[in-house]
Amino acid sequence: MNTPPRAIIKSFPLGPFATNTYIVHHEGFTDCWIIDPSFGPAPAIAYIKQHNLVPQAIVLTHAHIDHIAGIADVQKALGPLPVLLHEAERTWLQDPELNLSNDFGQPLILPAPTQLLTSNQTLSLSNQPWQLFHTPGHTPGSITLYHAPTSAAISGDVLFAGSIGRADFPGSDFNTLAHSIRTHLYTLPDATTIHPGHGPTTTIATEKRSNPYVRP
Template sequence: MTIQCTIVPVTPYQQNCSVIQCQASKKAAIVDPGGDVDRILEAVAKMDATVEKIILTHAHMDHCAAADVLRQQLNVTIEGPHEDDNFWLEKLPEWCKMSGFPHAEAFTPDRWLHDGDTVTVGEQTLQVVHCPGHTPGHVVFHYQPQQVAWVGDVLFQGSIGRTDFPKGNHDDLVSSIRDKLFPLGDDITFIPGHGPTSTFGQERRTNPFVADEKYG
């Protein structure tokens, strides 16, 4: 195994923050740290990992509110999401206040990500897939050698992401799933932003929102 992943559910939203560790180098990336910094760092310590970066699928508060805190605390960089989510980051304090979420300051990532980019974790390389719909700047991280993907709030077991937030788009979301994610392969296991893992093949067969039978 070249990558180890520990999922840490964080915030009252039970968001699936992941710690991805390159087994060869022991270096790690934290995916979508929405809160509960102590719990995330506890997982890092148990893995004996050295965090080198934070990577974000999108800019909703439950996925990114602790990112800047960790960036400063660990002296690491933030990569992602796509810059079309910048309006979410700029208004992060307002969204947190409106939702009764712990306060988070607005921040800017060190690197915006685009479709076709790559992100390294130690000696491993993740492919970046831009998947708008839930948010316009949402990205997915695909690690082909182990057939695994971190999909944020694009796709869930038996469901898909909400599109009733500002600049959400249902048609774009369905297109992202069916035209960008499913072609990556039925055997890919995906870690969603909330809830249990699944595979693209299972969702193609059974997901009422994007199954082949409904849209094919």
């Protein structure tokens, strides 16, 4: 039986909040995703060009300003890539209040997403299945992407190393967030590596054992 190609998940902490923009591709393949392009995405764009990768889509874990600010720059450099966002945030790219850009004095209005994601569907990159979990709480449409053969999950601002996403923004709710973490993340294998929207990677085992905000 052939071993599935491992996912390569390259992080670029960008902008004033050191938001992790990720370039995701698989060993031996050139197709890639750009996940959460933040302010000043030039380093991520350079990585794509350096490795001769072929972008397939911009995938958003949610639509807050620091996770969407680089969309226009990425599309200018790499072409009109489709933008994927959960259906619960279908209007957020065009709403500076909901995407929080008004709070920073930089109202950002972007085109509507190209594709609306639904709960618990599967996405494909280089014929590799990535399971999509709808993990609301930080925002109504927050998602987590999970590649089982690599034991890796990209969690956006749902779960961090030793912390969780804020629940005091429009559409946020702590109880919903805690439920998402317990239901969709803490049920993953303990060895699963979490690649969060901010900060370093962690593992499910570590967070179940020591995260002070959400216990199993």
